[in-house]
Amino acid sequence: MNERITQRIEVLGRVQGVGFRPFVHRTATALGLDGWVCNINGHVEVTAAGHPAALRELISSLREHPPPLAAVRRIEVTDVSGEETPVEGGFTVRTSQTDPSAAPREIPPDAATCEACLRELFDPGDRRHRYPFINCTGCGPRATVIEDLPYDRERTTMRRFPLCPSCAAEYGDPGDRRFHAEPLACPVCGPRLAWNDLRGEEALQAAVKAVEDGGIVAMKGLGGYQLVCDATDQAAVTELRRRKHRPTKPFAVMVRDLTTARGLAHISAQARDVLTSPQRPVVLVTARSQLPEVHPGTRRIGLFLPTTGLHHLLLRELDRPLVVTSGNLADEPIATDDAEARRTLATAAVGFLTHNRPIRARYDDSVVHTVGRATLVLRRARGYAPAPLPLPVPAALPLVGAGAQLKHTFTLAERGRAHLGTHTGDLADAATYDAFETSYADLTRLTGIGPRAVAHDLHPGYLSTQWAQAQPVERRIPVQHHHAHVAAVAAEHGLTDPFVGVAYDGLGLGDDGTLWGGEILIADLTGYRRVGRFARAPLPGGEAAVRHPARMALGYLHGLEPLGVPRPAPWLTRAFTDRLDERETRAVRALIERGVNCPQASSAGRLFDAVASLLGLGDTVSYEGQAAVALESAAGSLRVGALPWRLTLVEGLWVYDPTPTLTALLEGLAAGVPVAEAAAGFHTTVAEVTAALVERVAADLHTVCLGGGCFQNRRLLSEVERLLRARGRRILTGNAVPVNDGGISYGQAAVASALLAKEG
Missing domain, CATH: 3.30.420.360 (Nucleotidyltransferase; domain 5)
Incomplete structure (x- = not known):
């Protein structure tokens, strides 16, 4: 007897906007099943009837072999009978439904142009030849065009573009890779480029000519406008800095392909995989030769590959590295609305390469770096968020x-x-x-x-x-700020047991009302106990000290928490103070001596700033973290021993006293020690101090979570990991969640969830 059963299969996760319904249709049809698949809110529901073995194979395929962009979180299966049982007659894709009681909905991130679409883009015989908005179920805009869920074309910004007969045929053909590709478009029915009164290919060529002539172009990207210029044209990049009010912060560079990327930087296997991933983030890599105006003060350059058909066309025409940076001025959000872009970027760009597809949600480019075989997200945006x-x-x-x-x-x-x-x-x-x-x-x-x-x-x-x-x-x-930092790391890795938290960053308010930033905690998701810290130093002028590392250096030299070791002798500090403005130095010292507007902070980040200034790597900064970036760059890969350091007990806490370190640093400079050697020695010192603090405070805890913006420093992170692993510790840090303040909200959510559960 031919046994026949019916099951409802609910698939939760990232299953909309990734070609999941076409995948289910193809798989179910091949297995001879009857029924249907539809989107419900943010998940997919399948009702299938047939032989039990075929249904088991369908469920296995959904779980084990989903489309590349999908992420199946959970599959729930229930038996169905009665009127809901499909009759024999094949498998269909049904109209999407809304269910108010459904689980939280998942928004698919944008995905870079896939290889199949890329081949069509440059195929003269294809009807989408050189069409900038080419996409399919495996690539293209998602989060930036979705207006509501379930994810269907009529609930995206593409509803403004009715499908032509050819596109409609592809959209409705289960055998086509554009079957139910919601952003589907072609030159006949889709969005069009514009440059003033020019349209389509003429608009593209006008933008190409502007960049070739040394100009800056404002281009409408996936999640916002971008400013584009020739990365090899020093005058153009310098002018972009002036117009964007961004004097020194590095720019991201988009390159045509991996070959070009390898010509500019050292690309590891891990970096290669991330560069070519559907997320297409900016990847920080070590430059082979400096583009001085692109990434001043650091050996690291941010590279990324084209993310859209428009990017591919632009890079193919220009055949040179391009600065592609956020379409904004200073620290403003990137422009998304066309009128807003023309208003805010009019002084920055010589022209606007725009189009008529609205951007529904603002998404900047993501930024990551790689450490060994790990990828660490520093800015979670396009391609990753809001998965x-x-x-x-x-x-x-x-x-x-x-x-x-x-x-x-x-x-x-x-x-x-x-x-x-x-x-x-x-x-x-x-x-x-x-x-x-x-x-x-x-x-x-x-x-x-x-x-x-x-x-x-x-x-x-x-x-x-x-x-x-x-x-x-x-x-x-x-x-608490630093508890959130280390809780974010623990939560990302599924850790609920107690751990040692090492939180190194700039500043955060502690539970005692003072500013923290170099903290050792014994913690779990519900609470923490502070067991170690860096010595406190004043921030002369308050927040102004963050923008002036020289002030921090003076704070450490003249106001460091007294812990029993004499401060560096005046003759050692003279070379440093002599290069500063004498009046400002006197004013800062007066603030320190009187304790006026000089909040105390136990900050690792501010110590890095101070050391960078002492080494002559930057007395003022134009962006957060600039001094620390310069210090890491100066150290390079040089391996040297640690400078002297000291731990002492203060009110039950183990405290790192950097006085011996700073004294040795100044003595070395006076004796002619190269800046690179001094910078490398300081990194080694902080790593050794961290390992020693962990050993002192938690001999019996195996897992250590490293959080806070200081662990964006690849050298510091690698050395701390190496030393702690050598002592038998398990080391966790942020991968998908930024270790900087971009991960704080996730840590807060993890702590709040744990506290609510504890309350019962």
């Missing part, structure tokens, strides 16, 4: 992590999933704050998560904290 991350302790209430002040993100969490929103920036900028509120409203609507609790930083001055205080929620949960 969810797991929460090891499910959230008992839907909640939001409000994030920090700089490198701002927010995180929406419900049940066992956390949606880490895209990088926003510095909330002190009014336009950036507005962009945050817009992004929050959009993501809550799309995911269906309505927060009933908010987790926030302790610092009352953070705009994210003030925003959290104004939210109409049942619970507000304060989370």
